[in-house]
Structures are given as C-alpha cells and as structure tokens.
Amino acid sequence: MDKTRRGFLAGMAACAGGALSAGSANSTVAPRSKSVISNAANISRLRKGGSANSNDPWVEIDAQAFRNNVREVSRMAGGTPIMAPVKNNAYGLGDTVVGPLLASMPEVSRLACVRVSEGLALRAAGVRKPILNMSEVTEEEIEELVLNDIEITCWLDDAGERLDRVAKRLGKPIPVHFFIDTGLNREGMPYDRALPWMQDLARRPSVKVAGIYTMFIHDIEHDKVQLMRFNRLIAEARKEDIPLGLVHASPSYTTFYLPEARFDSVRSATALFGLYPDANAVSMADLKYVWRLRARIVRLEQLQRGETVGFGPKYTVEKPTTLALLPVGSTDGYPSSAVNNCKVMIGDHLYPVVGSMSSAHTIVDVSEKPDVSIGDVATLVDPDHKEIEPRAVAKQAGIGHYSLMSRLNALLPRKLV
Incomplete structure (x- = not known):
C-alpha cells in the first residue's frame, strides 16, 4: 500500500x-x-498531488486575489468587520485552504459555516478566530461544537429545552446566535413571534446570547422591508433588555446596495471569492477571481482520418489529427459541455476541447500548433486570460460561473499560490 x-x-x-x-x-x-x-x-482537503511528480489535476488558490477582495469588501463596508462564510467547502475551493487564509487577514474578524464537519475542519486546520455554525444541529452536535469553541445558531421553538440539556452535561452555558426569518421563509424563527422566544432563551442560565442575524433574499425592495422588520425586532428586544450580542445581516448583495444593513459585521461571501452580485456592481469594486484549474498532458497521439475516439464512439477525426489527453474530467468539476465549446491553454496557445469527455479525461486537439509535450501544463480555467477566465468558461459551457466553482471535486489537490 x-x-x-x-x-x-x-x-x-x-x-x-x-x-x-x-x-x-x-x-x-x-x-x-x-x-x-x-x-x-x-481533517484536510489539502491533499498531495498536482506536483512535478504527479499527473493529478489540481486547483490553484490565489492568495493575493483573496487579499484584494477582502480589502475591497472592507472598503465597500466602510471598514465594518467581515464575517467570512466558508460554507459548502468554501464554495468549492477547499475550506481547510481558504479558511485559514481568510482568517489570517485583519479585516476578517470571524468565519461562518453551515456544516458541523466544516467548523471542526477549520479548527483542525488551525483557525482560532471565532466561528459560527449557521445551521440547526442536534444536541450531540451542539455539544461537539461547543467543545471546539464554535458558536451555534438556533431558531426552533424547543431550542431552550435542548440547550438546557446540553449545558447541564457540559457544565456551562451555550453561546447562541438567534436566527430571525424576516421574509426569506426558509430558515429562522419568524420575526413576528420571535420576541417572547428570545426572552425565554435569554433568561435561561444555559444560554449565552452571542449574536442575532437574518438573511436577505437579494432583491433590494424586499430587502428593505426585511431590514425594517429586523430593526423593529432589535429595538423591541433592547427595550426589553434582551442581550443581542453581535448583530449581522449583510451578504455581498446588501454590502453593495444596502449600507444600512452593515450593523456590527458584514457577512459577505461570494464577493470575497471574486463574484459580483450582478452586472451593475462591476463598476463599484475591483474584485479578482481567486482560482485556476490545471492538469498535465499525459498522452499525445496522431490519429488518421476515419479513426474514432472514446466510448461509443461519438467522435471521428476527419483528417490527420494530433490529440492530447488531460487527466481531468466531469467528476473533477470540469463541465462535460466544454466539449466543442471551450478551449484550454497550453503554453501561450489556446486549443479546442473535442471528442467526448469522460469522468476523468478531457481530449484536446493540438493539431494547429502541435509543439507540445507529455508533462506540459494545460490550464482549463484561469482568471488571467479572458478566453478561459471562470465567467467565460461558464458561459461557453452553458452554466453559471458560481456553479463552475462550486462543483469542483473536493478530492482535487489544492495549491495555495
């Protein structure tokens, strides 16, 4: 072995x-x-591979691009501290790589996640700044999170009884953020019946109120209504001397468009990863894409007219053709719709993706300029070249650029560059 x-x-x-x-x-x-x-x-997704001695494809994470985006979000937020969500495996880029990187930046005061395993992985990767888990969890998971100094979210009616039981076992109160549903109607305690629920939790010895937050729906007029409801609840809670802790609400969209929602921390996520909330926001900040997808050529062969390629077969060459094989495919996150639509950069030249894609292989036609060699690096996604930047590749493949990033296989090696 x-x-x-x-x-x-x-x-x-x-x-x-x-x-x-x-x-x-x-x-x-x-x-x-x-x-x-x-x-x-x-617990680590920073796996070996993608080196000079490996044929594994790899994802490169651009630390300078992340630093630029953090500075830009901080500027947009008027210096309000940033709570950086690294949920869903850091939107596909690797939580144990991206999390410590973001946590090292002074503008980022804390991190957030939505899975228990993510919070534990961040702690195991060395993150010492506060972490908030933003999902409802079981009693056993509450205990696990508290023992790892991770704050929890609650919104269910029976939260008090469950917190009492866990606090009794641990011998200390549980740090809790109230999650208030102001109109998303997906998660959270509904705003119009939240006050007595908050009063009940706040007076329990088992509870230490660490924060309160809501989520917007990313529609400016609706968000303004949600903000009014949230502000009203905060005012009522303060009138009743209910502790609130850290107040936060603003994702990337409202960081750009609703400065009144900044409160104590902005919970900006996708902007840190270089994604604008919409086309109008492009003129408001200078965000950078933060990742590349690369692989090495593992096979070069010249096929004669009439030969076929791959299973099926679905692709027949119509003239002598030189094909390069890359060991990266649909299960790695490179979209199968890239075939006949996208190009790959090898050296300083762009070559078309052809044939049919398998779960682990992509075929590139290098006939136009066949001076390439086995072991050469092929770049499939690269923010430095407009033809293969994430948004361009996503558009050519017929998918969203957020989807292109988030579907990257968690098992691919990540390199911080």
Whole structure:
C-alpha cells in the first residue's frame, strides 16, 4: 500500500475513532473523546498531488486575489468587520485552504459555516478566530461544537429545552446566535413571534446570547422591508433588555446596495471569492477571481482520418489529427459541455476541447500548433486570460460561473499560490 493511501486511511480511521480534544482553553469540563477533533492532518482537503511528480489535476488558490477582495469588501463596508462564510467547502475551493487564509487577514474578524464537519475542519486546520455554525444541529452536535469553541445558531421553538440539556452535561452555558426569518421563509424563527422566544432563551442560565442575524433574499425592495422588520425586532428586544450580542445581516448583495444593513459585521461571501452580485456592481469594486484549474498532458497521439475516439464512439477525426489527453474530467468539476465549446491553454496557445469527455479525461486537439509535450501544463480555467477566465468558461459551457466553482471535486489537490 503506497504512503498516500496509507496516510489517507489512517486519517479516516482517526476521524472515525474521534480521539482528541481541542476545546476552549478555559473549558472546565474534560472533553469527551467522541465529540472533539484535534489533529489537523485528520481533517484536510489539502491533499498531495498536482506536483512535478504527479499527473493529478489540481486547483490553484490565489492568495493575493483573496487579499484584494477582502480589502475591497472592507472598503465597500466602510471598514465594518467581515464575517467570512466558508460554507459548502468554501464554495468549492477547499475550506481547510481558504479558511485559514481568510482568517489570517485583519479585516476578517470571524468565519461562518453551515456544516458541523466544516467548523471542526477549520479548527483542525488551525483557525482560532471565532466561528459560527449557521445551521440547526442536534444536541450531540451542539455539544461537539461547543467543545471546539464554535458558536451555534438556533431558531426552533424547543431550542431552550435542548440547550438546557446540553449545558447541564457540559457544565456551562451555550453561546447562541438567534436566527430571525424576516421574509426569506426558509430558515429562522419568524420575526413576528420571535420576541417572547428570545426572552425565554435569554433568561435561561444555559444560554449565552452571542449574536442575532437574518438573511436577505437579494432583491433590494424586499430587502428593505426585511431590514425594517429586523430593526423593529432589535429595538423591541433592547427595550426589553434582551442581550443581542453581535448583530449581522449583510451578504455581498446588501454590502453593495444596502449600507444600512452593515450593523456590527458584514457577512459577505461570494464577493470575497471574486463574484459580483450582478452586472451593475462591476463598476463599484475591483474584485479578482481567486482560482485556476490545471492538469498535465499525459498522452499525445496522431490519429488518421476515419479513426474514432472514446466510448461509443461519438467522435471521428476527419483528417490527420494530433490529440492530447488531460487527466481531468466531469467528476473533477470540469463541465462535460466544454466539449466543442471551450478551449484550454497550453503554453501561450489556446486549443479546442473535442471528442467526448469522460469522468476523468478531457481530449484536446493540438493539431494547429502541435509543439507540445507529455508533462506540459494545460490550464482549463484561469482568471488571467479572458478566453478561459471562470465567467467565460461558464458561459461557453452553458452554466453559471458560481456553479463552475462550486462543483469542483473536493478530492482535487489544492495549491495555495
């Protein structure tokens, strides 16, 4: 068994066993081994590969582009501290790579996630800034998050009873953010019946109110109505001396268009990754794309007229043709609709994607300029070249550019450059 596979299996076994503790340093309760993570090597998406000695495709994460976007969001927000969501595996780019990078920037005061595993992975990767889990979780998961110093969200009617039980087991109160539904009608405690619920939670010894927030729907007129409802609830809560902690509401869209929603922290996400909320926002900030997709040529062959390529077959060459094989395919996140629509850069030349794509292979016609070699780097997505920048590739493939990024396989190696 090779070292990479052996290490992977050992890490998975350690995660399954769950033996370790990385809870809050001032915890008065001994961590229980089933609930706590401690070894960064056990939870990591920064996998080996994509090096000079590997044929694995890889994703490059541009640290300078992230720094630029953080500065731009901070400027747009008037210096309001940023809560950086790294949910959904950092929108496809790798939470244990992107999370520590964002956490290292002074404008970012805290991180947010929507999965328990994401918060634990961020802690294991060395993130020490506050982290908020933005989903409802089970009692066992509440305990696990608290032991790892991760704040929780609640919005269900029975939150108090559940928090009482967990706090009793841990011997300390649970840091909680109230999630208020002001009109998204997807998650959260409805604003029009939230006040007595908040009063009940705030007076319980099991609860430490750490924050309150809402989510907008990204429609400016509707968002203004939501903001009015949220402000009204905040005013009523303060009149009743209900502690609120950190008040936050603003995603990227309202960071651009609704400065009144900044409160104590802006919860901007996609803008940090270089994505504008809409076309009108392009003139308001200078955002940079933050990632590239690359692979190496692993095979070069010249086919004669009439020969076929791949399963089916679905592609027949009509003249002598030189084809390059790249070990990256649809399961890696490169869209199958790239065939006959997108190009790939090798050296300084663009070559068309042809044939049919498999789960792990892409075929490129290099006949026009066949001075390429096995081992040469091929760039499939690159923000530095307009023909293959993320938005261009997504448009050519007939998908959204957010989808292009978020569908990247979590198992691809990530390189911070």
